[in-house]
Amino acid sequence: xxxxxVACLATGYGxxxxxxxxxxxLVFLVLPVLAEPVTVVALGDSLTQGYGLPEDQGFVxxxxxxxxxxxxxxxxxxxxVSGDTTAGGLARLDWALTPETDALIVNxxxxxxxxxxxxxxxxxxxxxxxxxxxxxxxxVLLVGLRAPGNYGPExxxxxxxxxxxxxxxxxxxxxxxxxxxxIDQTTRLLNPDDMQSDGIHPSASGVAKxxxxxxxxxxxxxxxxxG
Numbered sequence: 001x002x003x004x005x006v007a008c009l010a011t012g013y014g015x016x017x018x019x020x021x022x023x024x025x026l027v028f029l030v031l032p033v034l035a036e037p038v039t040v041v042a043l044g045d046s047l048t049q050g051y052g053l054p055e056d057q058g059f060v061x062x063x064x065x066x067x068x069x070x071x072x073x074x075x076x077x078x079x080x081v082s083g084d085t086t087a088g089g090l091a092r093l094d095w096a097l098t099p100e101t102d103a104l105i106v107n108x109x110x111x112x113x114x115x116x117x118x119x120x121x122x123x124x125x126x127x128x129x130x131x132x133x134x135x136x137x138x139x140v141l142l143v144g145l146r147a148p149g150n151y152g153p154e155x156x157x158x159x160x161x162x163x164x165x166x167x168x169x170x171x172x173x174x175x176x177x178x179x180x181x182x183i184d185q186t187t188r189l190l191n192p193d194d195m196q197s198d199g200i201h202p203s204a205s206g207v208a209k210x211x212x213x214x215x216x217x218x219x220x221x222x223x224x225x226x227g
Contacts, residue, residue, distance in 0.1 A: 097136060
């Protein structure tokens with residue numbers, strides 16, 4: 001490029017244009033190409049949406065703050081809808097996955113469990129979500145839950161198994177239980193200090209503990225996004 005520019009100047013032909021073009025080319029060589037941040041869609045129910053919490057204390061805002069503190073160049077979009085089931089998440093997946101989406105977090109199934117929906121139905125819905133993500137080439141973090149024993153051993157076994165089974169089948173990263181960081185190791189129950197008064201949704205401090213535990217897996221998810 002430089003030799004061509006010198007030749008143009010030497011002949012006196014197009015000297016001004018050559019200077020302008022040469023300067024522009026040098027600028028493009030020197031300035032780095034600014035990459036877009038990775039866009040992560042968090043698809044879920046009230047646990048994702050931030051039910052009962054101030055807007056800046058829900059799961060997605062706290063996860064965004066954690067990632068920012070780690071220096072991760074990522075934007076997390078809140079696609080959580082309170083009361084949503086796996087069927088609801090599947091129904092709105094296509095419009096939740098914007099063209100800019102690079103990765104997906106799936107945290108669904110709690111409302112299926114509370115309503116006693118057949119785990120086979122929940123499993124089919126989650127599998128359809130993973131299939132759609134796979135077709136888009138999106139890395140996925142699947143966040144599971146554990147069913148209580150009062151639904152019976154067969155229900156619990158089927159519900160608990162669907163998350164690791166599907167993660168293994170579709171190559172998704174896995175968090176077995178969203179609530180693990182909130183379990184008191186002495187009582188083996190959810191710590192009431194980390195839960196809201198309904199006993200179902202985490203408090204702001206509880207969300208912070210969940211994010212601290214889940215954050216490294218989200219960083220691993222970001223690393224799977226093609227450069």
